[in-house]
Each structure stands twice: as C-alpha cells, then as structure tokens.
Amino acid sequence: MIGLLGRSKQDQINFGLKTPNDFFVSIYLLWIVYSTGEYFDTFKEVLPFAFFYFLTALILDQPKKLSGFLLCWVVGLVVVVVFALSTHFGIEFAVGSSDLTNLFDGRLALNTWIFNNPNSLGHGAVALIPLSYVWLWWKRGVFCKLLAVVIISAAGFCVYLTQSKGAYLCGFAAFGIVFLFRKKLVVQALVLIIALTGGVAAIKLLPRMNTLSSQEDGIAGRLAIWRIAHSTMETTVVGEGWKKFEAWVSIPRVGAIRKATHGSYVNVGADLGYPGLFLFLAILYANGRAIFTAKPPLEDIETQRNQRALLSLFCSYASSAWMIDRAYHTDFFFIAGAIAAFHRQMIRVDEPPTHSKIDDGAACLDSFSGMAGQARFALANAPASPLLKSGFLNQVADSLNLDSARGASHYANSPSVALNTSPNLRDSWLRWEKISWVDLLLIYGLFEVVLLVWSEIMTNFISF
DSSP, X not given: OHHHHTSOGGGTTOOSOOSHHHHHHHHHHHHHHHHHOOHHHHHHHHHHHHHHHHHHHHHOOSHHHHHHHHHHHHHHHHHHHHHHHHHHTXXXXXXXXXXXXXXXXXXXXXXXXXXXXXXXXXXXXXXXXXXHIIIIITTOOHHHHHHHHHHHHHHHHHHHHHTOHHHHHHHHHHHHHHXXXXXXXXXXXXXXXXXXXXXXXXXXXXXXXXXXXXXXXXXXXXXXXXHHHHHHHXXXXXXXXXXXXOEEEEETTTEEEEEOOSOHHHHHHHHHHHXXXXXXXXXXXXXXXXXXXXXXXXXXXXXXXXXXXXXXXXXXXXHHTTTSXXXXXXXXXXXXXXXXXXXXXXXXXXXXXXXXXXXXHHHHHHHHHHHHHHHHHHHHTSOOOHHHHTTHHHHHHHHHTOOHHHHHHXXXXXXXXXXXXXXXXXXXXXXXXXXXXXXXXXXXXXXXHHHHHHHHHHHSOOOO
16 A cells, blocks of 8 residues: 555546456456356455466556566575575575475475475575576666676575476576577577587486476376366366365375476366466456567666566466466466556656657558458467367457457547657657457467367477
C-alpha cells in the first residue's frame, strides 16, 4: 500500500486491466479456482498470487523503481550463491545444508524451503549468470565488469557443484538468448554455429553429462511421471485440480513413493488440464512479446538494461520450467508483474509529441477485418484438439471482447488519427495494448508445440 501511495500523480488512474498480461493472469487465477472446486478455500490460497502480481505491476511505475526491484533480485540470488558455497568451504550459513548435501551423494544443496535439493539450487543459481551479465557487464565500467566476473564465476561454480543436468542446459539456453538479443544477424548466426558445435561438446564434459539416456534411473522415473501426467490430462481434460495431481512410482526394495512432476508445464497440465496449460502459456507469451518487441530509446540505458534483465529472468524461468516444478512459486507472478510494469512504462506517454492527422480509417478497417477473418479460418481448419472441441478459445475471445474488426471500426469512425512523428518517442512505445485473434492463434500454436515436445520426450527421448 505504501508503494501504491507513492506512485506518480499522473499514473494514479492507471489501475485496472491495462496490459494483455493483466487479462491472462486474471483468467488463469479464476480458472484455478473454478477447476479446483472448494471455491472459497482455493480463492484464499490464490489471492496472494493476485496481490503479488498486481502490486508489482502497479508499484513499479517508473524505470528507477523497476531498476531497484531488479537490483534486489540480483542481490537475493548472490546471497543464495554465497550461502550455498559457504557449505562447500566448511562455513555453514544455512544450518543443515552439509547433511542435506551428503544425503544427495555430495551434490550441493541448501537447507531452505526452495533450494533444498540440487536441482532447485542449480536452476536458481544459473539464473544469476545471464542476469549478472546484463546488470554488471553490459555497458558498464571496468569495476562493474570485474564484479560481474567474480559473481558469474561464483554462480557457475555453485551450479557445477550441484551437478544438475537441467541447470547446465537451461543456463546455456538462457545466456545464449540474452547475449544474442538485438545483435546483428551475422553475429547471431556465427555464435549459434559455435554454440551448437563447441558449446555442446563442452557441456558433455560437465559432471553427470557424459551420458543422457532414458535408461538412467533419474530420467526413467521422470519420463514415467510425465506419462502419468499426460494420461491424467487426456482423461480429465480440465485436470484434477490445483495441487491435486499425485504421481507415485514403484522402486525396488522401497515400494511406491510420491515423486514431483519435474516440470512446470507437466504440473500445470495434470492439475489444471488443457485450458489451464493454455492460460499458463498465454502468460508466458505475453511476457515474451512485451519484452522482445519493446524498443526503448537508444539513449535510455537504464530502460534498456531493465528490458534485458527482465529478458534474462523470463528466459531462465521458461527454460527451467521444463525441468523443475516452479509453476506455483511466487517468482512466476513477480516476473509477470515486473514485465507488466515495464509494459505500462512503454505505452505511457509523458510528453505530448508532435502529431500529424490522417484519415485512413477505412484502410485500417479492411486490414484488421482481413486479419481477423484469416485467424478465424485458421482456427476452424486447425487439427482437432481438446481446446478447439470444447470451444475454449472462442469463450476466451468472447469474454475479453477481442474482436479486431470492432476495434478497427472504432478506429475508422474517429474523425482523425494522431500519429507520432518523433523518432525517439515512437521507438520507445510498445504498440500492443489489446489481445487480438492473431495473438490467440499464436498462443494456440505455442500450446501445440509444448504438447508435441512433451509427447516426443516421453516416447523418443534423445540420448547421447
């Protein structure tokens, strides 16, 4: 509440659902309550997530506030790495971490609620590597770059000690995307060639990475759980309910034990069904589109750094979501809220620019109507899936009143349209404030890709 009261007067009226992320997060939380049942108890459990998201989105109304938020994230991850490494060097800041590490056969773990196993710690620490590159190396002075080297080295060593295969792969992917962001096409192609040759060979030299096989106990157990979760999603369509899916695996001389799903997408699919997974991916889509398409002015280094830092957090989360259960952690809603705050900053105009008036509403109407018609035709002729059979996409579109032609008609009926002619201000805008049928179609494509990858991993696991 203190943060809300401290918002600028100009932004006091900017409450409500202002970005696509706001709509998707709201519907996602409502779907959790609806699909789970026990409405009042479930509502009480998900209400804090709504507060985390909307307070973050509304409080961070200025680039400096967003920078402070991201700085706290960097410092928090540095503290995690320091606490974890202290165990390795015999100084136990988190009591019980040494015993926990021994329990995992020497793989480093931290005795906290989130990082109490090597995989969780590895995925948390590896996110610090691309984030430190952006925050301390990119367009910084010599001192900051030296500090970046120290922190990246410490985070890398921490990940190395966890021996987490998933953390290695996710860190490699996240850092690659962040490093290549907005670089020239030639540089991107060259780096990709090097990464897919020498990089893959280097990863295979890391601990426990010499072999990846479906016959390995850890991978075999994970694949079995994924099959159970996929079967549950196909059978129920709407899932078993929030946090209600349980996977039990039989182990010789031990018996049946409950195992985690080892994947956020799998976890959401089993708990919340096809619609829940679609909405979860819709939030990720909104995050990605806002970050990748925003174009802050070149001279605004602070906003550019915020954008790249959010990109690093988004990429780390999205890639790690294939390996660990983080769908219901608060960091998902914090990241989405911070990106929504950045989105608000990009679409807000502080000073009235120079305008030129044109009357081209009819052309705009034709363009949007054609685009909406093509999107509907593609949906009507898409392969059969539970989402299309249930009419879920159409229900989402109707509930949000996302008719592109209607928006274009309003545009056409306006007496004139104001276009910004200031290059710097125009480049700083993020021209995406409403969800269209094209967005829904792209989200549906992402949804089908995730289902395809899920199915392929279960049946044709790649080994080397």
